[in-house]
Amino acid sequence: MKKRRNENIVNILSAAVFAVFIFGIAIVNLFHGNGSFSENENRYLASFPEVSAQNVFFGDFDTEFETWFSDQFIGRDTWIERKAAARRSMGAIENNGVYFASGQRLIQQFLSYDESQLEHNIRYLLDFAEENKVRLNVLLVPGAGTGEKKFLPFGAYNVDETKLISDIYAQMPSQNCIEIAPALSSSGDYYFHTDHHWNAEGAKTGYDAICRSVLKKESLAFSYTEVSDDFKGTMYSRSGAFWTKADPVIRIDPVHPRSFTVTFEDGSVMHSLYADARLKEKDKYTYYLDGNHPYVNIKTDIEGGRRAVIIKDSFAHILLPFLACEYSEIDMFDLRYYNGSVSEYIKDRENTDVYVIYGAETFCTDKNLAVLW
Amino acid sequence: MVFSSLTFLFAYLPVVFLVYFIVPAAWRNPVLFLFSLFFYGWGEPVYVAVMLFSILFNWLFGAFVAKYRKKNRELAKKWMIACIVLNLALLGFFKYYDFLAENLQALGLSFIEPLHLGLPIGISFYTFQAMSYPIDIYRNETDAQRSVINFGAYVTMFPQLIAGPIVRYRDIAAMLTKRTHSLQKFNAGIDRFMIGLAKKVLLANSCGMIFESISALPQAQTSTVTAWLGILCYAFQIYFDFSGYSDMAIGLGKMFGFEFLENFNYPYTAVSVTDFWRRWHMSLSTWFRDYVYIPLGGNRHGLPRQIMNIMTVWLLTGFWHGASWNFVLWGVFYGIVLIIEKTFLLRYLEKAPGWLKHVYTMFIVLLAWVLFAFTDFSQGLQFLSRMFFGASAFINGVSIYYLRSNFILLAVCFIACTPVGKETWEKLLKKEKRFIWLRPALILLGLTVCTAFIVDATYNPFLYFRF
Structure with missing residues (x-):
């Protein structure tokens, strides 16, 4: 008798849990206000689709409705964090292609790349060098997966970028290839913990290597100031590991003050290498040189110094505070967004250093180097 | 709409439960039928017409098979075959027409063009279900369904519409008119x-x-x-x-x-x-x-x-x-x-x-x-x-x-x-009845984790790299 009663209570309780869960969320969803922007996804969230006979019967009302429903789902980010936590507790060492590494580091997974794309990219560079009769200074930066290999969980696999970079360098023997991978693998904290870029310390290592290999001089002295302690980068967003501690953002200034004039592709001017307003946004890496721009011109107060032309991806941004102090003028191109001619900026060959600065993974996968051709 | 979607779990299903259990028992089949049609038409509302046509002719032909199966086996058989042919024609048209056209083109015979029509959801399943109806009637294994609404509820029934199981009419006929609902x-x-x-x-x-x-x-x-x-x-x-x-x-x-x-x-x-x-x-x-x-x-x-x-x-x-x-x-x-x-x-x-x-x-x-x-x-x-x-x-x-x-x-x-999981759970319950109290907790855990995975599947942070 008691057994039956217990069973009944459990049944009522279970049905109640089920019903309260689906009805509760349905009702809360109905009444909570819609958000408009997802910082983690860096995109606008869908709003309620248009209700018209045309859209319902012949349009995409169904998918638009489902997108709206999931975009505006109550506690969206919390669910995503729960999923990351569930995967982690089920023994997974990564989520959405980001490894959970030790010391609260989130490290991008780099499983494979397209070899033929890489071959093409090398070809484009070599042709560009030959055509313009310049010797390129090539700096490929390994990702944290290689630089911080020691922090990865057991069983993690990434393309060995040290080997990848030296293989690429071996194919361009007539260029000046700058070796950086071993330095970035040594002890030290060279990468953001929540972002795929190298940090100020990493970039300093890059700058030192450039001084040795290109400029043939001692490095200048710099001072470092923390301007934010709340940088949650791309790996933070992608992993869903929202429990991870944020990174600091460091401002890098030469000890002997310099002045800079930064002009962007649209003619807008910034009298600093830093975009202070970006510190209020989520992706604080854009603090350095205002993030991705097709074309940036930097003039310094060094008179009669050398010029530089830089073909780069975003890994170069945090390096520029160092490098800018060595040149009178720098022209910088991001081929993912720029599709004009780079050659016409290399007029005064004797007095110009040409750099190619990329994260190694982007260099393997980017389809835009063809622009050089 | 699939079962493992937020729209199904937190919009469609609650509404269906609410309406189904509020209305008088006699209205339950019509409610099930209408909601199933909605479910079916959600992705492609125009195909509701195809579904209604399918229901109507199967029901009608089934009635004819039933009418003649005692007096005139030959005629009953003709109705049954006609019904099968019509079903196969619909399935063939929507599912295999483009395949045929493309293969003929590959052979250099391009007198028909692929149409690139979307496949009506569950058509492979419900066509097979529907075909069992005239055949079973002809074989005297079941009787014809008098109500087209009940028959429609059987063919479209949303739980098994998309991916089966393929429920044969004779296995479910009795439940269509008389079924019990209980807490258990x-x-x-x-x-x-x-x-x-x-x-x-x-x-x-x-x-x-x-x-x-x-x-x-x-x-x-x-x-x-x-x-x-x-x-x-x-x-x-x-x-x-x-x-x-x-x-x-x-x-x-x-x-x-x-x-x-x-x-x-x-x-x-x-x-x-x-x-x-x-x-x-x-x-x-x-x-x-x-x-x-x-x-x-x-x-x-x-x-x-x-x-x-x-x-x-x-x-x-x-x-x-x-x-x-x-x-x-x-x-x-x-x-x-x-x-x-x-x-x-x-x-x-x-x-x-x-x-x-x-x-x-x-x-x-x-x-x-x-x-x-x-x-x-x-x-x-x-x-x-x-x-x-x-x-x-x-x-x-x-x-x-x-x-x-x-x-x-x-x-x-x-x-x-x-079957290890199932057997262990049953053994556990037999040995220690108190484990039954875990059930509501497991349901809550399951719902929470599944919802988290479903929401995560719609999460798209990858765009970041292109900005």
Whole structure:
């Protein structure tokens, strides 16, 4: 008798849990206000689709409705964090292609790349060098997966970028290839913990290597100031590991003050290498040189110094505070967004250093180097 | 709309429950019918017309078969055949027209153009369901349904509309007019639904991602171990996806008072391929057995005829799974293996040790899944070669990564393929009744984790890199 009663209570309780869960969320969803922007996804969230006979019967009302429903789902980010936590507790060492590494580091997974794309990219560079009769200074930066290999969980696999970079360098023997991978693998904290870029310390290592290999001089002295302690980068967003501690953002200034004039592709001017307003946004890496721009011109107060032309991806941004102090003028191109001619900026060959600065993974996968051709 | 979507779980299902259980009992079938039509028309509202047409002619022709089956067998048979032809014509048009057109074009005969129409959801399932109706009436195995609404509710019933089980009319006829709802049955439904949801969302989708990532690896990263792991993950994906869907269908059915027949019986524990097909997608195998194999004569006309009958059934089974040659090949492969087993192999197999039976069965099943997984032959061949000799290593860092990161998932999948979990739970309850109190907690946990995985699947932070 008691057994039956217990069973009944459990049944009522279970049905109640089920019903309260689906009805509760349905009702809360109905009444909570819609958000408009997802910082983690860096995109606008869908709003309620248009209700018209045309859209319902012949349009995409169904998918638009489902997108709206999931975009505006109550506690969206919390669910995503729960999923990351569930995967982690089920023994997974990564989520959405980001490894959970030790010391609260989130490290991008780099499983494979397209070899033929890489071959093409090398070809484009070599042709560009030959055509313009310049010797390129090539700096490929390994990702944290290689630089911080020691922090990865057991069983993690990434393309060995040290080997990848030296293989690429071996194919361009007539260029000046700058070796950086071993330095970035040594002890030290060279990468953001929540972002795929190298940090100020990493970039300093890059700058030192450039001084040795290109400029043939001692490095200048710099001072470092923390301007934010709340940088949650791309790996933070992608992993869903929202429990991870944020990174600091460091401002890098030469000890002997310099002045800079930064002009962007649209003619807008910034009298600093830093975009202070970006510190209020989520992706604080854009603090350095205002993030991705097709074309940036930097003039310094060094008179009669050398010029530089830089073909780069975003890994170069945090390096520029160092490098800018060595040149009178720098022209910088991001081929993912720029599709004009780079050659016409290399007029005064004797007095110009040409750099190619990329994260190694982007260099393997980017389809835009063809622009050089 | 699929069951494992937020829209289904947190918008459609609550509304259906609310209306279904509020209205008087007599209105429940009309409510079920209307909501099922809505479910069916959600993706492609225009196809509701196709569905209504299908319901109407099957119901009408069924009535004629019933009317003449006693007095005039010949006439009744004609009505039945007409009904089958009409059903097959609809299925053929929507599912196979483009396939036919493209193949004719490849032969240089381009008198018909592909139409690129969307496939009405569940058409392969509900057409087979509907066909069972006139046939069973003709065979005096059931009576015609008087109410077109009840018949419509049967054909469109949303729990099994998309992915089965294929419910035969005679198995459900009584429940359409008289069925019981009880707290106990509703709870059994919840349990079953949750098991299905977890299988689909937590196991199938995760395994699917592994398979996808493995099959996209460039040659230099491949290894034999990774390839086998890949196809194993595909096998897990397709089983948990399909059987999870059947579980959800059976569970929802129970909540609405229906009892559907089982569709899977731990197929990966099979001891032969023949046994596997007694356990996999049982509603389809039974359908082909009762409506194709036995009418063709089954095994009653000697071995050569039986072999032909088996091949016919498997050709059709393959083709039913999709309008593409790889599915045909997959069906033919199974046909041949089954004939080999029937003619001599089973006799030897019976004497073999247990582990060998399992290894043999899974070996064949995994090979067959390669045929099934790739509609593109060259890709399928490439994958097969990596499983045997064409990989660049036997085992490498990539294999170790996949094994390490998915170790627990894979272990759970292995266990979930066997009745061990179910038996342990039942034993536990028998020994210590208090464990029953875990049920509501497990349901809450299951719902929370599944919702988290479903929301996460819509999460798209990757755009970041392009800005």
